Amino acid sequence: MANTSWFSEFPEMERATLVALRKGLDGAYRDFSRSYGEAIENFFDPLLYFLVWFEKLLLNTPWLIVLLVLVALTYGASRSIKLSVGVAVSFLLIGYFGMWENTMRTLSIITVATFLSITIGLPIGVMMARSDRAQNIVTPVLDIMQTMPAFVYLIPVVMLLGIGKVPGIIAVLIYAIPPVIRLTNLGIRLVDRDVLEAATAFGANPMQRLFSVQLPLALPNIMAGINQTIMMALAMVVIASMIGVKGLGQPVLKSITNQYFTMGLLNGLAIVVIAIMFDRVSQAYAARTQKHLEGMNGG
Amino acid sequence: MAEPLIRIKNLYKVFGESPRSVMPMVRAGRTKADILAETGHTVGLKDINMDIEKGSIFVIMGLSGSGKSTLIRHFNRLIDPTEGSIYIDGIDVMGLTQKELENFRRTKVSMVFQRFGLMPHRTVLENVAYGLAVRKVPKAERDMKAREWLSRVDLDGYEAQYPSQLSGGQQQRVGLARALCTDPEILLMDEAFSALDPLIRSGMQDQLIELQGKLKRTIVFITHDLDEALRLGDKIAILKDGVVSQIGRPEEIILNPADDYVEAFVRDVNRARVLSVDVVMQPAHHRLTTENIDEALRQMRGWTEDYGYVFHDDEYRGVVTQEALEEACEKSAGPTAPLHEMAEDGPTLEPDTVLQDAFSATLDSDYPVPVVSEDGEFQGTFSKEDMAKVLAHDNAEPSDSPTRTAA
Numbered sequence: 001m002a003n004t005s006w007f008s009e010f011p012e013m014e015r016a017t018l019v020a021l022r023k024g025l026d027g028a029y030r031d032f033s034r035s036y037g038e039a040i041e042n043f044f045d046p047l048l049y050f051l052v053w054f055e056k057l058l059l060n061t062p063w064l065i066v067l068l069v070l071v072a073l074t075y076g077a078s079r080s081i082k083l084s085v086g087v088a089v090s091f092l093l094i095g096y097f098g099m100w101e102n103t104m105r106t107l108s109i110i111t112v113a114t115f116l117s118i119t120i121g122l123p124i125g126v127m128m129a130r131s132d133r134a135q136n137i138v139t140p141v142l143d144i145m146q147t148m149p150a151f152v153y154l155i156p157v158v159m160l161l162g163i164g165k166v167p168g169i170i171a172v173l174i175y176a177i178p179p180v181i182r183l184t185n186l187g188i189r190l191v192d193r194d195v196l197e198a199a200t201a202f203g204a205n206p207m208q209r210l211f212s213v214q215l216p217l218a219l220p221n222i223m224a225g226i227n228q229t230i231m232m233a234l235a236m237v238v239i240a241s242m243i244g245v246k247g248l249g250q251p252v253l254k255s256i257t258n259q260y261f262t263m264g265l266l267n268g269l270a271i272v273v274i275a276i277m278f279d280r281v282s283q284a285y286a287a288r289t290q291k292h293l294e295g296m297n298g299g
Numbered sequence: 300m301a302e303p304l305i306r307i308k309n310l311y312k313v314f315g316e317s318p319r320s321v322m323p324m325v326r327a328g329r330t331k332a333d334i335l336a337e338t339g340h341t342v343g344l345k346d347i348n349m350d351i352e353k354g355s356i357f358v359i360m361g362l363s364g365s366g367k368s369t370l371i372r373h374f375n376r377l378i379d380p381t382e383g384s385i386y387i388d389g390i391d392v393m394g395l396t397q398k399e400l401e402n403f404r405r406t407k408v409s410m411v412f413q414r415f416g417l418m419p420h421r422t423v424l425e426n427v428a429y430g431l432a433v434r435k436v437p438k439a440e441r442d443m444k445a446r447e448w449l450s451r452v453d454l455d456g457y458e459a460q461y462p463s464q465l466s467g468g469q470q471q472r473v474g475l476a477r478a479l480c481t482d483p484e485i486l487l488m489d490e491a492f493s494a495l496d497p498l499i500r501s502g503m504q505d506q507l508i509e510l511q512g513k514l515k516r517t518i519v520f521i522t523h524d525l526d527e528a529l530r531l532g533d534k535i536a537i538l539k540d541g542v543v544s545q546i547g548r549p550e551e552i553i554l555n556p557a558d559d560y561v562e563a564f565v566r567d568v569n570r571a572r573v574l575s576v577d578v579v580m581q582p583a584h585h586r587l588t589t590e591n592i593d594e595a596l597r598q599m600r601g602w603t604e605d606y607g608y609v610f611h612d613d614e615y616r617g618v619v620t621q622e623a624l625e626e627a628c629e630k631s632a633g634p635t636a637p638l639h640e641m642a643e644d645g646p647t648l649e650p651d652t653v654l655q656d657a658f659s660a661t662l663d664s665d666y667p668v669p670v671v672s673e674d675g676e677f678q679g680t681f682s683k684e685d686m687a688k689v690l691a692h693d694n695a696e697p698s699d700s701p702t703r704t705a706a
Contacts, residue, residue: 212432291461
């Protein structure tokens with residue numbers, strides 16, 4: 001029987017070997033984080049200062065001014081009075097229910113996360129569009145980032161950087177950046193070949209082609225990617241609160257553990273309000289920049 | 300003869316994994332189908348040679364798949380050849396570096412595309428100015444030039460529109476203005492009018508001919524439409540399966556097709572609309588340069604025909620018939636009037652008249668109609684019989700046997 005046991009039972013690794021492997025990897029990583037953790041933390045210091053500065057800015061500015069700025073930004077991007085009024089009312093309600101400070105914290109981290117996603121994601125997307133090899137390498141990485149449970153990659157991040165804002169925003173970035181990258185790549189690849197050829201025929205160099213043709217024509221797709229990134233970043237707010245990111249996520253986490261339904265619902269709704277605001281504003285802005293597409297099919 | 304502006308020599312283009320490896324087969328004369336079956340490579344262009352004169356419209360004509368669009372993309376190296384050389388205005392285009400090539404495209408050549416290739420996110424004005432923007436010309440200057448060109452293609456007032464708001468014909472006029480705005484020496488037009496409605500297409504052809512009359516650029520024009528080729532081309536190259544079948548002036552191609560393929564092509568051409576009098580006229584003869592009627596009569600009696608063309612001081616004056624001269628001699632016993640005063644003013648044709656405009660003059664006349672150029676030079680004659688012969692596609696030698704005509 002000993003000879004055929006591999007058929008009925010999976011011939012798995014020796015238990016001792018597995019333990020040794022786990023211990024070895026964990027130990028190696030712990031050593032790595034002990035020796036380099038500080039250096040890496042220092043590397044992220046500017047980011048931390050920026051995060052803290054931006055959060056303080058939002059918190060210390062009188063609420064009325066923040067509200068006015070938000071409404072002005074909404075109107076500037078969308079040129080819609082209806083949307084601007086909606087944003088004003090939503091934020092007044094959020095403040096009235098005592099969630100102003102947490103909302104500001106969440107707003108700050110989402111804004112920074114979005115900004116970082118675009119500055120990192122856009123160049124990666126452009127690179128993927130230019131080379132098939134880059135695409136073949138980056139695509140599986142993006143697949144992993146999107147499907148790997150967030151808790152799993154929280155472990156090494158926390159081991160390396162501890163808890164706080166920086167590991168929180170890194171976790172948010174890992175989860176939220178893939179849509180910008182994917183849709184930038186897709187958008188550029190879908191750009192009309194005839195138009196690109198025309199630019200080449202007039203002597204445009206690769207940079208001129210990128211900025212005068214590829215990016216502008218890929219913009220609808222890129223904006224869709226940015227929109228998705230913002231939504232996914234907001235979805236990470238609760239998980240990020242588990243590693244010490246303050247904001248609307250923490251009360252939600254507290255309500256889960258203590259079964260405070262109303263508190264959870266209110267904070268959850270506040271997240272939804274921010275999400276809707278970001279979504280509508282960014283879409284209205286995208287639509288406005290795509291004005292030339294009007295009447296494209298109308299003949 | 301001056302150097303041609305564009306010279307293409309022994310140009311080959313093979314598409315596939317490793318084009319160079321199949322070049323020996325191509326040069327050995329293996330067929331396209333053979334090479335495709337054996338190696339999976341497609342022969343796009345085979346041994347193309349052409350010279351294009353400065354200031355002419357050179358039309359490359361062929362059906363789809365003949366390689367014409369591939370060929371035109373070699374002129375500015377949007378496609379690189381597998382082998383061969385391209386010289387433009389003395390520049391070895393194949394020897395240019397990337398930077399030099401960009402500069403070459405910015406200044407020497409520009410292109411008009413079949414599907415326009417306009418940038419949908421830029422206004423009409425920004426589209427026209429694009430070539431200059433690439434060249435980093437200051438905005439005020441390039442906008443001024445772009446406005447100027449827009450008005451030359453009759454699109455004043457459309458500056459702020461987006462291309463999608465324009466009709467197809469208008470969009471292609473924007474494409475044309477964009478190409479001309481960089482002030483290029485050479486204009487490449489890739490089936491530029493093929494996507495347009497027939498009526499708009501012929502309007503665009505008129506506009507191009509009119510512009511070319513003033514600008515005298517060198518235009519390489521691709522088309523699959525023979526009528527368009529004959530209308531625009533100073534010279535036409537006919538391309539079939541990546542090989543040039545014939546290069547020549549329009550009338551040469553119609554009257555002397557090089558092979559069956561070209562002949563099949565030109566068979567249905569409306570010759571009356573395409574050919575002009577000077578390419579089918581007979582050489583000048585029956586000239587009467589004397590003043591004296593008796594002398595003229597003596598000359599005429601030696602001819603088989605009973606009419607003559609009268610010249611005075613090297614200038615064409617009219618026609619006289621033998622009958623009229625004899626009558627005049629009988630009437631007056633004394634000295635007669637000089638011959639050129641007796642000449643009748645008959646119809647004349649100008650050398651560049653197309654046949655269909657020459658119908659009435661030719662058919663109404665009893666004798667071959669003299670062909671006289673604008674400055675009064677007598678170039679030849681054109682008769683009903685000549686007309687009939689040309690229009691009956693009887694383009695072989697005059698000694699044609701009746702059996703062939705019947706067939």
